[in-house]
Amino acid sequence: MRFTALDFETANSFNGSICAVGLAVVENDIIIEKKYWLVRPHANHDYFDPFNIYIHGITPAMVKDAATFDELYESEILPRISGTIVAAHNASFDMSALRHVLDAYGMEYPTTRYICTYKAAKKTWENLGNHKLNTVSDFLRFEFKHHNAQEDALACAHVLLAIQREKNLYTVEELAASLGMKIGTLYPCGYTPCSARKR
Numbered sequence: 127m128r129f130t131a132l133d134f135e136t137a138n139s140f141n142g143s144i145c146a147v148g149l150a151v152v153e154n155d156i157i158i159e160k161k162y163w164l165v166r167p168h169a170n171h172d173y174f175d176p177f178n179i180y181i182h183g184i185t186p187a188m189v190k191d192a193a194t195f196d197e198l199y200e201s202e203i204l205p206r207i208s209g210t211i212v213a214a215h216n217a218s219f220d221m222s223a224l225r226h227v228l229d230a231y232g233m234e235y236p237t238t239r240y241i242c243t244y245k246a247a248k249k250t251w252e253n254l255g256n257h258k259l260n261t262v263s264d265f266l267r268f269e270f271k272h273h274n275a276q277e278d279a280l281a282c283a284h285v286l287l288a289i290q291r292e293k294n295l296y297t298v299e300e301l302a303a304s305l306g307m308k309i310g311t312l313y314p315c316g317y318t319p320c321s322a323r324k325r
Contacts, residue, residue, distance in 0.1 A: 127155050127290050129211045129241075129298055131283035133275045134223040135182045136167075141219065142226030143171040144195050145184050148275030149206055150283040155290070157283055161206070162276035164192040168230045182273045196231040208236050211298045211309065215259045215282045217242035217320050221312060235317070240310045241298055243285045245322045249305040250289050259285070 135146040144165050151159040166172070166189045174186050195203075214220035217240050228235055248257045254265060259281050260272045268284045270277040286298070295301045302309050310320030 127287070127297060127301075128153050129213050129283075129286065130206050131213045131243075131279040131286070132207065132220055133214065133278035133282060134220050135184060135273065135275050136178060136223060137184075138171065138173050138175040138178055140171045140226065141223040142228075142230045143167045143173075144223055144227050145174070145178075145189055146182065146275040147195075147198070147203065148277070148279035149203070150276075150279040151206055152283055152287070155287060157280065159206075160276060160280065161202070163198055163202070164189050165198065166190065166192045166194050168194065168227065171230065182275075195227050196233060199228075199231075199233065204236055207238050210238070212238055212240040213243050213282055213286050213298075214240065215243045215247075215262075215278065215285065217244070217310065221310065221317065221319075224312070225317065234314045235312050237313045238311075240312065240320055241286070241302055241307065242310070242320045242322075243282050243289075245307060245320065246289050246301070246305055247285055249307065249322055250292060 129152050131150040133148045134144050137143040137145045145167050147163045149161040150157050247262045263281045266288050270281045306323035308321045311318045
């Protein structure tokens with residue numbers, strides 16, 4: 127199985143106010159690369175809401191000398207999400223964050239596909255009380271620091287790999303089909319969401 131797990135943290139309620147990025151690259155069912163960046167949000171969206179700081183612990187002082195998203199995107203982020211499937215827990219948020227930050231900088235969307243591990247977990251383990259990342263990770267006995275972008279990306283990767291083992295499948299496409307899910311797409315002119323058929 128090959129995919130890149132992705133997680134963003136934001137400075138405020140605007141989804142494009144990205145202040146941290148975490149990635150976990152998976153090849154042949156093994157996490158081969160982990161990346162983490164603090165990000166200085168776009169100048170028009172750089173207010174840090176106290177609630178967001180409470181959630182992730184990132185402050186303006188911590189990102190004042192960090193690169194902006196546009197400085198990281200072409201060389202660091204795009205090569206790791208292009209030509210593969212992106213996985214995110216609650217992918218609607220993370221893909222929205224990516225679209226909004228690219229819009230803020232006037233940059234073109236990449237061509238990539240994505241799957242939501244929240245929806246996949248909900249289809250796989252229906253009897254869990256909820257399917258939040260920490261709940262699913264507790265069920266899988268995977269310990270991580272929630273709301274750290276790197277840790278969340280790793281947890282997301284472990285969720286998808288656990289579903290793969292549960293279903294004994296070898297590709298994300300096979301996994302999605304077995305769960306009645308449609309893989310989402312992001313492309314220069316727009317996107318189609320990752321969706322799951324209701325039973």
